[in-house]
Ligand code: NAI
């Protein structure tokens with residue numbers, strides 16, 4: 001049984017409510033933190049090695065230490081709950097079942113950063129969750145953990161929940177800030193980073209829900225103890241939302257020392273693949289990270305087992321590895337068609353592009369059109385090379401990472417599954433009625 005830090009109490013009935021959460025040790029970490037100096041908490045977070053859980057894996061303590069502190073200018077903490085990456089639903093689980101863990105994490109983090117007004121920006125499609133969060137905020141306020149002069153420390157904190165309107169791009173931190181300010185969610189050029197010029201041009205830390213929740217156990221057990229869990233630079237625990245062709249889809253907390261094979265096949269986690277089917281591939285970090293075929297997923301190029309952590313998943317770079325990303329673990333069995341799957345993703349990115357940069361606005365549309373043509377059996381061999389060329393021209397040439405996120409799945413699909421693209425070109429009639437997976441196994 002893996003170590004549980006975030007979900008250790010998730011099974012307790014009523015843990016969503018303040019009284020039950022408190023009875024099981026809730027807000028004790030906040031009480032401890034409010035007796036510490038902000039610099040001491042920052043040191044604990046740095047020592048813990050916590051890396052941003054939204055996808056980029058940027059060290060949280062380092063991000064906090066970049067926060068500018070100009071005299072007389074308010075600072076803000078903004079929690080990014082715009083969880084829209086296909087295959088990713090771990091933050092939804094945390095907010096729905098453990099809202100006070102997030103609020104407690106926000107209290108500790110806001111105190112550390114000097115934010116008296118903090119925000120949770122939540123995706124519009126999570127329509128039932130803002131009510132849960134707002135109820136938790138009210139409960140925490142009534143108990144003296146939010147509002148004015150919290151626990152007599154002189155520290156004030158208000159938390160507001162802002163609903164998004166359903167755009168994937170608003171999960172990009174600067175688009176989120178634009179949206180929070182009341183404008184269209186167009187990403188800004190970085191630098192300046194939000195830590196220097198964020199919400200209303202004030203210094204702002206934008207952190208993922210899970211990152212902020214993780215601050216609670218870090219204070220509970222101490223940064224050094226937290227850093228002992230996991231391996232290398234993959235410290236602590238990580239939530240993984242698992243879906244696709246597995247027997248037990250759901251949200252799992254792992255300690256990043258288990259292998260990918262164990263995660264997919266053990267009963268503690270995904271419980272294997274239904275109907276005895278073989279594993280074809282997996283996208284381990286949400287739809288934006290490269291798809292990896294089974295042989296490279298279970299072992300690295302050096303024949304070492306591949307582990308569920310930042311370093312091992314990326315081993316070999318984009319040519320053979322992938323990324324931990326947001327922890328949205330999507331499993332494809334032998335019946336799935338990679339061309340069909342890639343086309344679905346291309347349609348998504350094309351739809352979600354904000355349209356500011358030409359390579360992304362035009363390129364995502366072209367990729368979708370070409371993939372649709374190939375998938376329907378109407379493509380030519382040159383189309384595969386054209387597709388490769390287009391994704392190369394998008395990557396690295398855009399304002400925000402959505403361009404890269406659209407390009408990488410296409411690149412990885414062609415790199416590892418070119419035979420499937422060629423099968424569609426060579427079998428136009430079969431392509432109309434069957435997918436590659438079913439026709440070939
Ligand atoms: P990034 O690598 O550009 O930045 C990471 C964080 O570090 C940002 O908050 C940035 O402001 C900060 N940062 C980096 N360098 C800095 C510096 N020199 N000074 C101050 N701050 C600095 O990545 P980004 O754009 O935040 O996230 C991209 C990731 O988001 C992708 O890897 C993707 O996996 C993930 N993603 C997750 C989604 C979800 O639903 N969870 C949705 C879409 C993408």
Ligand code: SF4
Pocket residue numbers: 169186187352353354355356357358360361398399400401402403
């Ligand atoms: Fe908009 Fe795409 Fe450019 Fe990002 S990369 S700013 S989504 S056009």
